Amino acid sequence: MARLVDVIEEMIKQLVDENNGSCTINRSQLAEKANCVPSQVTYVLSTRFSSGNGYIVESRRGGGGQITITRAHYMTGEDYLHKMMDSVGNDMTQQQAKNLLASAVSCGVITSKEATLIMSAVSDRALAKAEPDIRSVVRADIMKNAILALMIT
Numbered sequence: 001m002a003r004l005v006d007v008i009e010e011m012i013k014q015l016v017d018e019n020n021g022s023c024t025i026n027r028s029q030l031a032e033k034a035n036c037v038p039s040q041v042t043y044v045l046s047t048r049f050s051s052g053n054g055y056i057v058e059s060r061r062g063g064g065g066q067i068t069i070t071r072a073h074y075m076t077g078e079d080y081l082h083k084m085m086d087s088v089g090n091d092m093t094q095q096q097a098k099n100l101l102a103s104a105v106s107c108g109v110i111t112s113k114e115a116t117l118i119m120s121a122v123s124d125r126a127l128a129k130a131e132p133d134i135r136s137v138v139r140a141d142i143m144k145n146a147i148l149a150l151m152i153t
Helices: 004-018 027-034 038-048 077-088 094-106 112-122 135-152
Strands: 022-026 055-059 066-071
Touching: 004 022, 004 027, 004 038, 004 066, 022 027, 027 038, 055 077, 077 094, 077 135, 094 112, 094 135, 112 135
Parallel strands: none
Antiparallel strands: 022 066, 055 066
């Protein structure tokens, strides 16, 4: 018998495939279909559909639990950069930045040298003098500016 997380993963992958590499789901509706709680859907999204796995997941606050999942290799480089920008949000941890950049490198959107340079700018070490409570906000702003610079070059 298949594990519930595997079932949820397959349901989401099928939706992505049926919709040309990108779909928008409602977390609670998908949980109802899978006969589970919404937090289990969130778990699957965070562990199986991360940027490191070749997906970009965007959740919309105030959107009634709407989540857009896009398979990265269906996108052009420019589209990927736009999705990266959208996925940054208002704050970002060092690990999230690292994962996002690793995914962009693995998809061939940026070079490893570009990723290393951006990572050095958004690292905890580079932001050590920023107040801890705003560090993740500053990191997100720097990341957005770096992505914007990549878009125009």
